[in-house]
Amino acid sequence: MNVPEDLQYTRTHEWVRIEGDTATIGITDHAQSELGDIVYVELPTPGRALAQDEGFTTVESVKTVSDVYAPAACEVVEANPALGAQAELLNTDPYGEGWLVKVRFTGDPPALLSADEYKSSLG
């Protein structure tokens, strides 16, 4: 299972890349592997304010429908425009082309796991 060292993670299988005052969020390789072939992603509109643990994106695969959660209070700055036509990018490149949103944290910074901590949480 691919867990890049330079990213941070949540227990609910999101990855977070913090750059200055914005952060990019996606789902992990483990998450996409568990979901199976992803067919549809419903993204939030930029400007939407999210509370901590709020579901902000719905990912639909051939197996199930699952929510993606905000790691901390934040505002959506940008949603990945490529996913509308190519939801499968979440399967093929979860840490790259398959990113979901860029956000700006509006409250306390999120409490995140390191790559090692996330790996051990997968058991």
Next chain:
Amino acid sequence: MTTKAVPTPQPIFEKSRPGRIGCNMPKCDTPEVDLTFLGPLRETVEWPEIAELDLLRHFTNLSHLNYGIETGFYPLGSCTMKYNPKVNERAAIFPGFANIHPMQPERSVPGAIETIAQVQDILSELTGFPSLSMQPVAGAHGEMTCLMMIKAYNSARGEAARTVVLVPDSAHGTNPASAARCGYTVRTVPTDSQGNTDLAALRDAMGDDVAALMLTNPSTLGLFEPNIEEVCRLAHDAGAQVFCDGANMNAMVGMTRPADHGFDCMHLNLHKTFSTPHGGGGPGCGAIGVKPHLAPFLPSPVLMRKEGKAIVDHDRPLSIGRVSGYFGQFLMAVRALTYLLAYGRDGLPQISRHAVLNANYVQARLAGVLPAAYDRPCMHECVLTAAEYKKAGVRALDLSKRLIDHGFHPPTNYFPLIVPEAIMIEPTETEAKETLDAFCDALIAVCEEAVQDPGALTAAPTTQVVGRLDEAAAVKVLDIAWKSNRTAASV
């Protein structure tokens, strides 16, 4: 095992030959009417031109590709794919049932009204709920009708501020969908390590904003909720109603009654438990039963007994209104009554005894290759996990696809969602031990193959008219129409 795939049938349009016909139409003997003022509806009509015998062979051969309960074992978990005895159909085509019209005056169809009343009497006895409605035409429709009644009940008693519905994380997806459709917010209740409702979490989730708890018992894990009375008491203490999703009633027929467990209302799937037609989208029947405090809110009109006589009561001022035309699918009631009377009062518990016995037999026989998700006796279905095959690169889906090559319909996969690589098997009561053994032997062979030759599983099925379908593409690029200009290469 044969490994030869069935040849792909040619579409009927490709069998068409110009001028070939199935029957000779007589010369027109009525005046011709010019309809060109309507304008052309379409440029051409590409109907196939084909002889009667070729047409007959085409559709007969296609029908042979079907798989159903009448061709083989159908262990699709959570679906109760039992055999529907043919005598049900015989009763449903009696002219007195089949030829009446729903708009006939009630006084002209006392037999039909008495038939529905008798089904309600028996369902009432089996569930413990005194008042019923046969109007909902599907299970999810029954769920939603119960929630609508709970909403009306809460409004009537000044408790409209209850806006939350609690749903366990193991629930059928229809539960949160029904709640959302009724304008409720869904709050999830987790399952504990034994597969039961997590009582501590339920206590935390309860509050004066909760309208109802929707609970499937036995749960979708195929497990009877041992704390069911405590669960209902917690809900009632908080002023909430408890709805029983009756999808799994096949485990309880004549054995135990949901109303006695503490539920306030429930739905039943006649098309599952009571042996009426099931596949193809219906017609179904999601009959509902309620306790007296909810009865005023039943869909109107209410078919009930008054001094023993079946009557139709239209005077229901608190009713939520109709949820379907007439009394739902009337001939479902005829089939269900036939089924119930054929078993008889003493025979009915045999349904659940054998359904539970068969599921436990399968669970025990497969324990060496597919352990149960929760190590305890199951009810009418068993939920197993294929997680250990993941290291060989084999998923539950691959095991299921390989089973097709052994001639069996696959079990349910990936449900309930809380079980990793779930395989959910519901044999139903209508299967002999030989059939269960043949199925278990096949699944054990597939599991052994998963370790020795995983590639054979990920390539399966190889014996069917089509191989592994691209489910993601099927969802995204829905393409089911034949097009005349399509070349063979693009099909």
